[in-house]
Amino acid sequence: MVNLKRIMAGIIAGATVVSMAACSNSTTDSTTTSSDTETTIDDEIENPVSVGDISIDAGEEVEPAELEYLGGYDITTAGDVKPAYKYFSENYGCTIKCTLVGSMQIQEKLTTAISSGESPDLVDYSDDTFPLLMSKNMYTPLEEYMNMSAPQWAGVESYINQYKWGGKNYYYPWAYNVSPNFLVYNRGVFEQIGIEDPKELYDKGEWTWDTMTDCIRKFIDSDADGNRTGLYGATAYSAQSFINSTGTALISVGADGKLVQNFSNANVDRAANFMQTLKNEGLASFQEGVIDVDTTPIKEGTAAFQGMGEWIISGYAKLMQKDDTLDYFFVPFPRDPEADEYYYSMSTFGYLVPAGSKYAKQASVFINCCRLSFTDEDLRATTKGSIMRNKKYTDEMYDFLMSFKDIDNLHAVIDNPYGLDETTSQIIRDVLGNTLFEMYSEQYQGQTWTQMREASLGTINKQIEYYNGLL
Missing domain, CATH: 3.40.190.10 (Periplasmic binding protein-like II)
Incomplete structure (x- = not known):
């Protein structure tokens, strides 16, 4: 797997x-x-x-x-x-x-x-x-x-x-996509359990790492048989979204046009430690046989959140159109409670x-x-x-999605961690994925963020020096 x-x-x-x-x-x-x-x-x-x-x-x-x-x-x-x-x-x-x-x-x-x-x-x-x-x-x-x-x-x-x-x-x-990745959830199941709607928390300015963690814990604890899990989905991109919520990019472009790596930044370390806590406490995990793009855990109400690109939302919308008793929705990755603003990853297309x-x-x-x-x-x-x-979006879905295209009113973080050579980009994906989820890569299994980062920094720095040398 x-x-x-x-x-x-x-x-x-x-x-x-x-x-x-x-x-x-x-x-x-x-x-x-x-x-x-x-x-x-x-x-x-x-x-x-x-x-x-x-x-x-x-x-x-x-x-x-x-x-x-x-x-x-x-x-x-x-x-x-x-x-x-x-x-x-x-x-x-x-x-x-x-x-x-x-x-x-x-x-x-x-x-x-x-x-x-x-x-x-x-x-x-x-x-x-x-x-x-x-x-x-x-x-x-x-x-x-x-x-x-x-x-x-x-x-x-x-x-x-x-x-x-x-x-x-x-x-x-x-296209400028602030928050290109979202946390999809089964709003109907959340309501049945009695968990406050994450969208309402977001609207009130209360959607943070802490409130997301509380939602996941309540979701898992609601099942006496232990069959409910927390967060799953796009591994590296989910991890990157948490890091970017600190206002920090993993690889940014400096004023001189050259690449800068921020893997040792204190904000990145703090986000990585938060993600490792989610992993170690079983709040971020894949169910047996489930991969990133599987929607079954959300549809069946056995997982709290699926972290995925906005493209997946249409599939949930089409299910809702066929059955009006269903209610799926989504929120951006939560705000870092220690950040001065609500920062979002931003991708372009x-x-x-x-x-x-x-x-x-x-x-x-x-x-x-x-x-x-x-x-x-x-x-x-x-x-x-x-x-x-x-x-087949609902009006609520469309309006909420489009609110993240208004880049003037949002604090966007442009991050390009996967544009180096193929080998280095895969190393970065593996390190990020294994920070948030268990056994993403056998090479890094059981290692801490600090261990994975230090083992990879030499390769990352070498590539950045190469590209900067071309400018």
Whole structure:
């Protein structure tokens, strides 16, 4: 089961940075095409979208073209991207052909395509994009195509510059996800047990490490047979969320643009000690045979919380639509009671233009369309309707999720701990996962946070020195 968890964690690595619709779609190898003349089931029945009355400025006119996309989901039909794609297609005369691959295959497929002179024009951002793939000259800088004074980019330039490499901007995220990972719970079961609703605790400003721990203890103690467990889910990302709630990133970007590791920071140590307490007291554990993405423990009311990317919420919403007696909800990871503010992890999502693309200008217009789906009032409203039809969220779910896209009113921590080389990134995942959960990695079984950190710091520092030496 240890190896299976590691495999799933690798799959989720690409998934949790993705926007609302991205991860609910197939990631098997396949190719789909989209054009104005096609009629699809999605267009006619499942999610009809009209953008005829919308007018936005996503950039100057471009030559019509068919763009090639390489990534994990069909960006022409995904609920949160479809309106932007339709506007791009109808007003700029461009279409997009999607080649779908698993998140762990993107680097290999992209490298092969670039070396053979068959570069795609759009590719998903993933954990290894920055700094690993940027340092390998895999992307096209986009400054000449992007106008940072355009209204859709207001207020996000500082975040965009966090991903600057060698003085150039390759990545203009169109989705900014404060609290990309949530704690999902069975609100109906919580009510039956008599546990205060975590969402209400959050609304009152009382959702902290301590109140979460109290909820878990009450949940476990409510079952005399001992069949209820506490927290499970995305191992490394859950651990990272607790650490970021202190206001500290594991790997940050300094004012000089260089990488800084904070693994020995006192805040990180404190969060790690808290997580080890959860593990040692049996409050964070996996039930036998259960892996990160399993939803059965929440559905059956045998686990208190599942820590997972927001993509999983749609599955619970669809269950609720079929059975109105069900009540699932979610909250962000709790606040550090010693922090001066409520800090949240923040991830971004968007597309990069690979090196060798023939249609960088057209791809940049599409990226602008995607960003405008958040900032333009009319396109945003159309996008909401598309998401609601596609994802089946309740109004309460949608409104709460969207509140975490308002980055101006939240304290976001940008952390990039998984973008080093593959070996070091896996070491970091294993250390984080084994801090919160037992037997995540046989290499670190039974070790304390301090032991795991000290054994890994040499490798981490070597990689950071390597990347900083390239700048």
